Amino acid sequence: MSVSPKVEAFLEMMAVERNASPHTLAAYERDLTDAEGFLADRGGLEKAGTEDVEAWYRDLDLRGLSAATAARRRSAVRQFYRFCLGEGWREDDPSRRLEAPKQGRPLPKVLTREEVDGLIAAAGARDGAQGARLACMIELLYASGLRVSELMGLRLDALARDPAYLVVKGKGGKERLAPLNDAARTAVRAYLQVRPSFLPKGDKANPWLFCSRGAGGRLSARRFAQLLDAAALDAGVDPARVSPHVLRHAFATHLLEGGADLRIVQTLLGHADIATTQIYTHVATDRLRAVVESAHPLAKD
16 A cells, blocks of 8 residues: 555655654554554545544554554554644644553663673684674674664774774764774774675675675674574573674663763663663662672571
8 A cells, every 4th residue: 555645745754854764764654554554444544533543543452463563553643643733734633542552661681791701702712704703793792882783884994993982873863982992992803804705706895894795795684693693502691682782781781780870871872862771770770689689698598
């Protein structure tokens, strides 16, 4: 189903005025298309009334969608109707009575420092160039808290001169500084020695740090996740507990456990809202409580 001109105008506004990512725009388009399909016999999104929109919302619950998915779809429709009000296309907001489903915010999975060390050691123990590359990627994620998309998007010239910091362009095109510790810089230097072995044939000018002979000329996030799973098995860590994003969680949690200020961690992670960063304080607190309960003499039976 093709989107209506008004939905198309809304998506264009989201892209231009709010700098929404292609991923976000695609999700909003799917959500609005879903609502449009349900409301087709009721005048579609443009003419639907409050009871019509609420019927669509109840239908989401009947389909067994997760609270997060239902909340995103509700948000997309509400933002669309607010846009319509602003443009003068409607005089009412039929979504105003929709209540968001309650969502329990899960705590992020976190590895211990020993487990991260084990992952790095297991990666480095793999054969030659493969091991150097995987160890380098893990070190970079853990040292700087990069998102996996940011890691895969690193260009060779960003690290060619052994910098102490990376300039990273994150969500919304916002730039931030990401630190590199000595271990990460050493891993990068070791990887750069073997990087030519991953270059596609005849592509010596390949700009990507983690180049590949596959499509696009660079390593994919999916392939990296597969390699990380293999390293987890070698390190004796359950692969279900390991992912590129878990290393970002470990970066943040271990900083807070070490006494870092929450605002600094927010800046390093590139979070627009400190509330997003605060979830790591709960993880750190739980970990510290567990240490006290296991080690303090008065906490023992």
